[in-house]
Amino acid sequence: MTNTEMMKGAKFNKNGVGAARCPITQVPKPAVTRPDEVLIRIEAVSICGTDVRALADPPAFDFVDGIIVGHEGCGIVEAVGSDVSNCKVGDKVVVHPNIWCGKCPSCRTGHINLCENFRHIGDRIDGAMAEYLCIEERMVYVIDSKVPSHIAALAEPLACVLNGTTTLPAHPGDEVVVLGGGPIGLIFAMLYKAMGAHVTVSEPGEYRRALALALGADEVINPKEIDLEAALRAYAPQGADLIVDAVGVMLPTAIQIAKKGARIAVFGVNQTATVNIPQYPITEKELTIRGTYITKGTFPLAVKIIESGIIPIDKLVTHRLPLEQLLDGIELMVKGTAGKVVIEI
Known part of the structure; x- marks a missing residue:
């Protein structure tokens, strides 16, 4: 019998109050088990408005009890499956958190953001507010290593907004x-x-x-x-x-x-x-x-915009906190006394 390797993670507790709503605890470390998977050592995760609502008392957004929260993540590739070709060990990457099925009518007509069988990381399955995340290769995008991780973590919300601005x-x-x-x-x-x-x-x-x-x-x-x-x-x-x-x-x-x-x-x-x-x-x-709902094919554009510095998105990050201060970051956003709060792992 082998010992399970553990890591730190923020685990959602639907019935918890205060600090017990999302305690920082030891959870099993994920590992690459399929040829198309990528193991990422997470460096930064920005807090989303859905995280704020889900961690409210009572919750105003429906998260699955017991999952690791967080979906706006950036990190370094630590291991890859045998079929992975779009990134390699050592690359800095950002994560698309909405895993579409590719088979439902919405996906087959190009509306992957309206997938009927979504598996969202951070609210339906384990997310990025932890030391490691393992996810399919197709959900990973390489970003220039010169971009600070706390800025790169904004690729996901930027990609979502780009879905709106490219449409309108x-x-x-x-x-x-x-x-x-x-x-x-x-x-x-x-x-x-x-x-x-x-x-x-x-x-x-x-x-x-x-x-x-x-x-x-x-x-x-x-x-x-x-x-x-x-x-x-x-x-x-x-x-x-x-x-x-x-x-x-x-x-x-x-x-x-x-x-x-x-x-x-x-x-x-x-x-x-x-x-x-x-x-x-x-x-x-x-x-x-x-x-306009989440992102649809706009992640590559979001990466290019962040790399280019064409908009001052770096100034949007007003607070950078350690994982242990996640709930402090939530409180800052609830009070409106922050722009984007980024948790650094």
């Missing part, structure tokens, strides 16, 4: 409004700014408004103190060409401030929210409303 691109001179200045909203703002748009970020939190300006936003508005529509129409009388709901409950506001013929991207995910949508202005303005 801005044109030079467009008036873009991003509703919500959390990390996702700020990535939208950076990308649309890089496309030549005039970008407004609507965000009640003072810390994140200041961060939005530092990342290149042209205007920031506190919608709790200033009427957003009135403020916008002072410099964009017809309204916005493109609006992003980065929160998940802001569609009525987006419709209200939309210019005729405008486009609206709905990215924010809120499983418990219900909003009343006025139908008439959608028709009368001929609005396009597009849902």
